[in-house]
Amino acid sequence: MSKPLSFQSMILALQQYWGAQGCVILQPYDLEVGAGTFHPATTLRSLGPQHWNACYVQPSRRPSDGRYGENPNRLQHYYQFQVILKPSPPDLIGLYLGSLDAIGIDRHRHDIRFVEDDWESPTLGAWGLGWEVWCDGMEVSQFTYFQQVAGHDCAPVAGELTYGLERLAMYIQGVESIYDLAYNDAGVTYGDVFLKNEQQFSAYNFEAANTERLFQHFKDVSEECRALASRGLPLPAYDQAIKASHIFNLLNARGVISVAERQAYIGRVRDLVKAVADVWVEQVK
Amino acid sequence: MKFLLELQSEEIPARMQAAAAEQLKTRFVEAMKAAGLAHGTVTADATPRRLWLLADDVAAASAGSAEEVKGPAATAPAQAIEGFLKKTGLTREQLEERETPKGVVLFAVIRREGRTAAEILAEAIPQIVTGFAWPKSMRWGAASASTASPRWVRPLTGILALLDHDVVPCSVFGLTSGRETRGHRIHAPGVLSITSAETWADQLRAAHVLVASAERQQIIATRAEALAADAGLTLIPDAGLVAENAGLTEWPVPLLGRFDPDFLSVPREVIVLTMRTNQKYFALADSAGALAPAFICVANLEANDGGAAIINGNQRVLSARLSDARFFWEQDLAAVKANGLEGFLPKLSDIVFHERLGTLAEKVERVAALARWLCESGALPADPALAERAARLAKADLVSATVGEFPEVQGLIGRYLALAVGIDPAIADAIRDHYKPAGQGDDVPTQPVSVAVALADKLDTLFGFFSADMPPTGSKDPFALRRQALGVLSILSASETRLPLRAVMRQYIVLQKLSGFEAGWMSQLMDFFADRLKVQQREAGVRHDLIDAVFALGGEDDFVRLLARVKALQAFVETEDGTNLLAGYKRTANILKAAEKDPPSAEPATGIGDGAEAALSDALDAALPQAQAAVADERFTDAMAALAALRGPVDGFFDAVMVNDPDPAVRARRLALLARFRDAVHGVADFSHIEG
Numbered sequence: 001m002s003k004p005l006s007f008q009s010m011i012l013a014l015q016q017y018w019g020a021q022g023c024v025i026l027q028p029y030d031l032e033v034g035a036g037t038f039h040p041a042t043t044l045r046s047l048g049p050q051h052w053n054a055c056y057v058q059p060s061r062r063p064s065d066g067r068y069g070e071n072p073n074r075l076q077h078y079y080q081f082q083v084i085l086k087p088s089p090p091d092l093i094g095l096y097l098g099s100l101d102a103i104g105i106d107r108h109r110h111d112i113r114f115v116e117d118d119w120e121s122p123t124l125g126a127w128g129l130g131w132e133v134w135c136d137g138m139e140v141s142q143f144t145y146f147q148q149v150a151g152h153d154c155a156p157v158a159g160e161l162t163y164g165l166e167r168l169a170m171y172i173q174g175v176e177s178i179y180d181l182a183y184n185d186a187g188v189t190y191g192d193v194f195l196k197n198e199q200q201f202s203a204y205n206f207e208a209a210n211t212e213r214l215f216q217h218f219k220d221v222s223e224e225c226r227a228l229a230s231r232g233l234p235l236p237a238y239d240q241a242i243k244a245s246h247i248f249n250l251l252n253a254r255g256v257i258s259v260a261e262r263q264a265y266i267g268r269v270r271d272l273v274k275a276v277a278d279v280w281v282e283q284v285k
Numbered sequence: 286m287k288f289l290l291e292l293q294s295e296e297i298p299a300r301m302q303a304a305a306a307e308q309l310k311t312r313f314v315e316a317m318k319a320a321g322l323a324h325g326t327v328t329a330d331a332t333p334r335r336l337w338l339l340a341d342d343v344a345a346a347s348a349g350s351a352e353e354v355k356g357p358a359a360t361a362p363a364q365a366i367e368g369f370l371k372k373t374g375l376t377r378e379q380l381e382e383r384e385t386p387k388g389v390v391l392f393a394v395i396r397r398e399g400r401t402a403a404e405i406l407a408e409a410i411p412q413i414v415t416g417f418a419w420p421k422s423m424r425w426g427a428a429s430a431s432t433a434s435p436r437w438v439r440p441l442t443g444i445l446a447l448l449d450h451d452v453v454p455c456s457v458f459g460l461t462s463g464r465e466t467r468g469h470r471i472h473a474p475g476v477l478s479i480t481s482a483e484t485w486a487d488q489l490r491a492a493h494v495l496v497a498s499a500e501r502q503q504i505i506a507t508r509a510e511a512l513a514a515d516a517g518l519t520l521i522p523d524a525g526l527v528a529e530n531a532g533l534t535e536w537p538v539p540l541l542g543r544f545d546p547d548f549l550s551v552p553r554e555v556i557v558l559t560m561r562t563n564q565k566y567f568a569l570a571d572s573a574g575a576l577a578p579a580f581i582c583v584a585n586l587e588a589n590d591g592g593a594a595i596i597n598g599n600q601r602v603l604s605a606r607l608s609d610a611r612f613f614w615e616q617d618l619a620a621v622k623a624n625g626l627e628g629f630l631p632k633l634s635d636i637v638f639h640e641r642l643g644t645l646a647e648k649v650e651r652v653a654a655l656a657r658w659l660c661e662s663g664a665l666p667a668d669p670a671l672a673e674r675a676a677r678l679a680k681a682d683l684v685s686a687t688v689g690e691f692p693e694v695q696g697l698i699g700r701y702l703a704l705a706v707g708i709d710p711a712i713a714d715a716i717r718d719h720y721k722p723a724g725q726g727d728d729v730p731t732q733p734v735s736v737a738v739a740l741a742d743k744l745d746t747l748f749g750f751f752s753a754d755m756p757p758t759g760s761k762d763p764f765a766l767r768r769q770a771l772g773v774l775s776i777l778s779a780s781e782t783r784l785p786l787r788a789v790m791r792q793y794i795v796l797q798k799l800s801g802f803e804a805g806w807m808s809q810l811m812d813f814f815a816d817r818l819k820v821q822q823r824e825a826g827v828r829h830d831l832i833d834a835v836f837a838l839g840g841e842d843d844f845v846r847l848l849a850r851v852k853a854l855q856a857f858v859e860t861e862d863g864t865n866l867l868a869g870y871k872r873t874a875n876i877l878k879a880a881e882k883d884p885p886s887a888e889p890a891t892g893i894g895d896g897a898e899a900a901l902s903d904a905l906d907a908a909l910p911q912a913q914a915a916v917a918d919e920r921f922t923d924a925m926a927a928l929a930a931l932r933g934p935v936d937g938f939f940d941a942v943m944v945n946d947p948d949p950a951v952r953a954r955r956l957a958l959l960a961r962f963r964d965a966v967h968g969v970a971d972f973s974h975i976e977g
Contacts (some may be wrong), residue, residue: 088429110598111595137566157429
């Protein structure tokens with residue numbers, strides 16, 4: 001068996017593969033987001049009649065998942081590889097399986113399974129049907145046919161694939177800790193690159209973030225978002241909605257949002273996204 | 286002829302497959318009935334990638350038919366005839382003129398030729414597909430540019446329709462039917478052309494697809510058992526898991542993996558839960574019945590390395606999951622060892638039970654007070670202090686890390702944590718068991734402390750929602766109050782607990798400082814309990830009308846006593862004496878009812894008359910005190926026996942005595958006698974509610 005792909009080679013292989021399928025290879029969005037789906041290339045572009053095929057790596061921040069670099073499986077910052085194909089092509093499953101071949105997963109040796117998983121994002125007001133994709137019992141991807149985003153029906157429907165890159169790489173490389181992943185083929189590990197980030201950002205997320213200021217930021221970006229949306233600038237407005245979502249996640253990690261308030265905050269972010277999407281949909285129809 | 290329909294799609298959720306197959310069969314049979322096409326046995330089933338139906342002995346064609354429609358008179362205005370022609374689709378020449386008593390009338394004879402099976406099926410398939418109802422459906426692909434595009438559970442990818450060797454040509458959702466299908470995704474990825482409906486299943490079997498879910502289930506069950514036996518272990522049977530795995534595989538291959546025995550320090554239920562729910566693995570037990578550090582997973586292929594890589598991968602996934610579980614469990618253990626189980630309680634103030642009923646911490650306080658009172662009042666035999674403490678600790682584990690991660694083990698974890706810090710096992714068991722029974726057939730707590738907490742918790746929930754005017758309405762029961770009420774009844778009857786519910790409600794009102802002492806919600810809740818009792822007892826064969834008959838007496842709020850009475854009543858009314866007495870009662874009730882409209886015009890004559898009339902009066906004098914004493918002592922069978930003694934005199938009375946005597950005073954005396962008889966019966970049960 002040939003040497004398994006390093007973390008960066010795996011990303012390159014996925015980009016190569018989906019690029020060859022006609023996807024625009026985008027770069028990560030330059031704002032903190034909780035998941036690749038938040039990238040406007042997915043959230044906004046999944047709305048409207050235009051065809052759109054893109055793939056990109058997206059750093060995802062989940063402040064509450066930080067473990068100060070001590071848990072081998074959990075990170076507050078990790079990578080997703082995102083593919084969005086609109087309209088969803090025939091045999092998207094076949095295309096997806098091809099991408100597993102491209103990163104060296106032998107389908108005659110490994111058990112790939114499609115297990116029901118209905119996706120829903122209360123923050124984005126979005127839902128879709130699809131599966132978790134299992135490889136030998138491990139969830140390696142999410143596979144979703146978007147039905148609604150920001151309360152709008154998707155027409156046409158996009159197919160969305162999300163690969164959990166660290167998990168997939170751990171699987172391919174056979175390592176037990178994220179930090180032991182070979183980042184490249186020259187001896188650099190994932191830990192070399194990111195351990196300090198995990199330690200410092202965990203401290204920031206859980207201890208140091210100034211919550212008073214964050215509450216103020218949340219208000220500011222919410223107002224900015226609405227102001228921009230009403231001026232017919234959905235893209236800049238959406239940036240503000242993304243920021244609101246991340247600030248909420250930080251406040252949540254700091255433990256200053258009660259269980260009862262949580263739903264209200266999620267609702268506020270959803271309303272912002274909806275306000276933006278309403279303008280966007282008008283512009284692209 | 287044999288008909289085959291295979292609706293190919295991307296992976297259908299396992300839990301929906303059986304119902305979908307059933308629906309396909311129903312829709313097909315209905316369509317054939319409507320079209321008049323005869324057929325033999327119909328089988329429908331599913332794999333993850335196909336929903337299919339086979340019909341045997343399909344007739345070559347439907348029978349022809351002729352329908353006669355009577356029209357207007359031959360002499361009717363042209364307009365009327367025109368309308369009739371339009372309606373029937375015939376021309377004037379095609380109508381028949383027939384002599385009738387009303388003159389010459391036009392008749393249309395509409396002949397329908399028999400249609401071929403192929404024609405009928407080609408029409409039925411699109412109807413079946415477009416009318417199909419999935420629990421959740423979606424749109425997909427280029428067609429979804431319109432929001433009215435086809436919906437299916439996942440993208441529908443192909444339609445195979447064969448009548449023996451021939452394709453039934455039709456098209457639906459932009460797909461045209463054919464003879465093509467696909468085999469197993471990995472073992473036989475190409476297009477497979479099916480020769481005939483007869484060869485289909487075998488052709489797919491050769492392509493590593495077992496079309497029958499029963500066969501896949503059987504392979505999973507027997508192979509898993511064999512693997513366990515080979516390892517000196519036994520499979521913990523789980524029919525639901527067998528079905529789910531059969532719904533996830535077209536070519537199931539069970540494999541045995543192991544995990545580090547160190548993980549067995551985690552509560553067994555957590556390990557089994559994570560294996561079952563998260564991974565769909567079977568758990569195994571060793572010869573002593575203890576959980577074994579091994580599992581069986583079901584792969585969907587025969588791997589080219591014999592499954593070694595798949596086992597290895599699954600072992601790693603499970604190991605990571607169990608590491609997580611152990612992390613949470615050890616965190617909880619450390620927390621209770623440092624601060625006791627009570628250490629969790631303050632966090633319950635952060636959880637809202639219901640916005641109108643306060644936080645979970647407030648609920649816990651209410652339940653603790655109620656549990657203590659139930660014991661102090663003598664209704665329950667448990668030590669009041671133990672019951673109160675158990676109630677206070679019962680919800681503590683809801684804020685533990687383990688329950689946060691695995692909500693299904695609520696209660697169980699609390700029990701383990703309680704035992705770990707040396708809390709009285711009776712309290713520990715009550716923590717685990719106070720949620721029970723979770724449904725019909727679940728264990729019912731019987732230990733006194735568990736009974737106290739389980740009852741107090743459920744009653745508090747019921748009292749809370751009813752007193753805040755949020756009873757279940759119609760099909761809406763978001764707080765599962767029906768289940769709570771059934772749980773209360775099950776516990777009461779299993780432990781034969783004598784609980785006057787109205788007194789408990791009044792105590793709740795006192796404890797909660799609610800206003801009103803006989804609030805309307807109390808009667809509403811009693812009726813709710815009575816309805817639940819009927820549902821619960823239906824399976825036990827207890828007649829609902831008899832429950833009504835006892836409940837209608839009013840004032841009964843002790844369901845154990847009520848049920849004893851109902852059962853004695855049921856035994857009685859099913860005897861010959863009972864049946865006859867009921868007949869006599871009904872006759873009496875009718876006479877008394879009629880007499881209400883026509884009351885006697887004189888005072889009752891003195892004395893008790895003679896003959897059968899006197900005999901009934903004497904019998905009542907004897908039976909009434911017996912029945913009353915028996916009811917007071919809750920000797921309900923004796924009460925029924927006392928009533929049974931009236932049967933002969935009542936029959937004798939109706940045989941020999943005319944109630945409506947011409948003498949109004951005699952009539953009045955006889956009516957009064959019958960009223961006494963009715964009242965005597967009502968001392969035992971309100972027979973007017975009894976059917977038959």
